[in-house]
Amino acid sequence: MSVMNILSTQKQELAALIQSALEQLVAQGELQVADLPEITLEIPKDKAHGDFASNIALVLAKPAGMKPRDLAEKIAALLSTQEMIEKIEVAGPGFINFFLTKQWLYDVLDVIETQQLNYGASNYGNGEKLLLEFVSANPVGPMNVVNARAAAIGDTLANLLKAVGYDVATEYYVNDAGVQTEIFARSLLARYRQLEDPSYPFPEDGYPGEYVADLAKRLKAEAADFDQMDEAEQLEYCRTWGIDQMVESQKQDLQKFNVEFDRWFREQDLHKANKLEEIIQLLTERGYMYEAEGALWFRSSDFGDDKDRVIIKNDGTYTYVTADIAYHYDKLKRGFTKLIDILGPDHHGYIARMKAAVQALGYPEDALEILILQYVALLRDGKQVKMSKRAGEFITLQDLLDEVGRDAARYFFVMRSLDSHLDFDLTLAAEQSNENPVYYIQYAHARICSILAQAEQQNIPVKSIEAVDCKLLNHELEIDLIKKLAELPDEILTAAVERAPHRIASYALELAGLFHSFYTHCHVLGEQDALRDARLVLVNCVRIVLQRVLRLMGISAPERM
RNA sequence: GCGCCUGUAGCUCAGGGGAUAGAGCAUCGGACUUCUAAUCCGAGUGCCGCAGGUUCGAAUCCUGCCAGGCGCGCCA
Structure with a gap:
């Protein structure tokens, strides 16, 4: 079974219907092929092409020796009476476009309400230990x-x-053995000696960064019996103690980055x-x-x-x-x-x-x-930031967190595919403005929380999906929004299987965009009770999904901004 | 020389066999007495690096070339 067809039950049902239609045609002798290919369904880019589209007639036309459109028409004729299908069209070179009844969308809200922050999960991996x-990173530097x-x-x-x-x-994996740890130990010992004697020579191949000198000062303050050791013992102490300190600080930096x-x-x-x-x-x-x-x-x-x-x-x-x-x-x-x-x-x-x-x-x-993973080029004010490890000039994770903050940094790193050389614009990432996609997404979440908070103040509860009239959610922007919510399971699966976390970043941005558009054109509070209640359910589902994707990326979902 | 990655709108990048190639930014013009204007609505933009090939159909797959980045140690 293909990846794309695993999750969404609507897709599965539809694929099964197409399958049986094909089998029927074969049985009637109207379609003559050796074997039937796998049915794939895609969500068309253009809404005019329906909820789902199939290229099956194009694929089968040649082996069957038929014109694609003729075959498509035959398939469509067999399916048009199905309950879940509202309308079916043959278009272009022979695509079959399916327009489904709205109920499948409202079912999505039900699933989200039930699964909450687990929405979109699946069992594709079957519990395999991975x-x-x-x-x-090397433990001898930041x-x-x-x-x-x-x-x-x-x-x-x-x-x-x-x-x-x-x-x-x-x-x-901590590379705490080998040549570079010895160089590190000698560098640290030299910095230690220099505290007393500034003319003490620093090893030619030593690590020049400021952090080594800082460690030397701490060594002086913390290790009382250090001066009593012979040089070999001192070097060994520098190595083990120093590496431990480095590992500890890496752990802390990563923790601040929300990575454990x-x-x-x-x-x-x-x-x-x-x-x-x-x-x-x-x-x-x-x-x-x-x-x-x-x-x-x-x-x-x-x-x-x-x-x-x-x-x-x-x-x-x-x-x-x-x-x-x-x-x-x-x-x-x-x-x-x-x-x-x-x-x-x-x-x-x-x-x-x-x-x-x-x-x-x-x-x-x-x-x-x-x-x-491909390289990262840092830009500041549109110009590349030059870094020189030799001169001890480079931007560390810590610097990055100070300059742009955790949420923005994480988003910027995740938003491009692994294969892509990343231009990381520090100026843009640090900017709290409409140019910054992180805030655009978080702002959508905050807006929803604001609506929900005000509803609560006015003693308007968010009802269960079963207690509201979903059919009132028929505005074009509402339908678009729900369709996007429906895509999450496939989106998570594809992102995981293709090792493409950037897809989640794009998804989050698209969902936020659809919400902002909805927010401007459709009000929630102040509408008639029935519509208001239905929209509260919708908006709450959007909140859950936004929180879900932000959490997947390790980014916070603020309730106020 | 060999290997990996990249080449798509002015910029940064999606799309990785399907329908008229998309988004954000930038540019221009509109929208706040009403749930947060960190927002929305509208407008223009493309020899998809080049040349062949496979296919009903190629930005997408194959081959060759061109350009950029990075590797090619008894370093890690």
Whole structure:
């Protein structure tokens, strides 16, 4: 069954009707084809083309040796008496356009009222255990804007995957072993020494950022016995304590960004538990390892990688790939059958080698899916913000939160597809004006809350859908609004399955737009009681759905603005 | 040289086999004694990078080319 046909019962019913009409034509000998294709229905862009449209006659025309319009007419004739169909038209080259009776729309309101903030959920994922890893920024520096984009997108995607029935866990992999942590330790120790002796040399390859000096000051204040240690102990202390501090501050920044992980996985834990040795042994047993040029290699080219990868360097140490393979093996051993990693654009070369590793370990290739996020360019006043890591000049997640705020930042990161290089306009994002789409959406929510609050003040209850006359909701703008509400389940499913969280951002904007239009042209309070009550139900459903999509994106839904 | 991503309205981007290609911003003109004007209504805008191919039908799929971004380490 195709993705598009899973959720909406109206679509399913209609597809079933078309199916039986086709079967009837075949039985009557009017349609001669080997087998019938899957029925797909789309919601036409143009309202004049009905509630749903089918291209089935176009698809079948050739195999059946018929003119598409003739076939369409035959199908339409068989369906026109159906109860749920108000009108049926054959249009264009042979499309069949279905106009349904309004009842299916009013049923949507009923579903929303029942399901509340669960509206749009489904069981597509069937409870499959899925692990989503994202951000995993290096713990030796502050998080940058690509990390921030990954955080916003990963968190939204996690919410979407949960909504469609996956058993989702999120994880942040902390690279707390390896060369860069040693450089970090030396940088921190040098800054510490410089507190006493400003001429103390800073390592040439050290990390220049201000944050290292800040850490050194805290080290001075907090670690009383530090000066009693010998240099090796000091370096080790700088490494473990310093990394812990960095991880802690990353956690806090992400928390402010409304992103929390189920687990922060430490690379060190793999080393301590000899997981790297274990993986090497396993791959050796399976025959994918060989020695050459004084190093140990993984034959990843057996699985389509460009070349084989070094696992143990000729100096006896491991490469990062070794730990990464061990990490992914650990994930799989924990029972996750679907692994998704969100990585930055500089890691695309990594896909082939990790997929090779997963296969070499005996798991299917698609057990691992790697999503590559494209770059973020920051603009301020229309000009690109230049950043230099060397000079310690860069915009961090923290800076971003200070400058534009959490809601705007999250929306801007989520609103573009992963593949798209993102131009993030700081000036626009920080602006609390009509140019800013976040506020446009939130404002719609706030307006509804205001209506509901005033209704409450006037002792007008929001009645249950069964207690109001839905048929009064027949204004064109009301119908448009309800149709948009009806699209949410498909929209959530598509966004989750296609890994396209930006679709939710667009949906939210469209729904808000339809509401604002409705708000201007249709009043709620002050209308005759029956209409007022029906509109209160509608407006309340819009509020629920707006809150639902904002929550999926990790954005707040303010009641007043 | 090889790989990944991108090329659609003045700008930022949707649409990823279907009907006349969309939105926001920008530009111009209207709408507040009535539930929040952070809003609404109206107006113009396109060789969908180029060239072939597949198809009843291509912005969409395939091939080649052009342009931009990013990678291609016994760094992570």
